[in-house]
Amino acid sequence: MIWDFQGDRPIYLQIVEQVQLRIVSGYYPAGSKLPAVRDLAAEASVNPNTMQKALAELERKGLVYSQRTAGRFITEDKSMIEQIKQSLAREQVDEFLKKMQALGCTVGEVITLLSQMEKEEIK
Template structure:
């Protein structure tokens, strides 16, 4: 998944990916991340881009750098719960805005979601 959207800076797209990996428990609280150089090689980007990504996530209180040890996901359960809620709200907002732009009412959106989840429960989706 090394494709990047040209409408958003790469460092922010990488920050979003790390946030999603944390929320999905792919990355865990207290886990050490790859070094800047290793991460840059993984994503085929400049190390400065990774450093900017890490700095942004540190500023947001998601990562912490321990001198001489590396960069780690914070261990604050409360902050990680906030991150999870924030990402959920962001996704819902985007979804609802798109649906409303297409002319769907709140009731139609809710009904559509209910139908979708019923299909999933039956194994039809």
């Protein structure tokens, strides 16, 4: 996975989001150890202080926990990960529906279209 940052928002917030995505998608499995701050910072080409700030935020959210000497780990709480997955998915669908509305499609029409496409894909 590639780190990608936009200019209009603090980078640490974007790191938080992208780490969440990595956890949800299983790129960082539940309970696994995170690389060291310095290595993560180098990988994302960001300032180590920024990475530190992002990880502190993830800890505050409970997605990541640190063990004093062993380093940082991804939470083992799978239901929490599932919850975040749901809320991220909702955000995406929300955005998608707004765009469809702008095109003049009702939710019903969107659902019809989706199931039609699903059938086509199965074929």
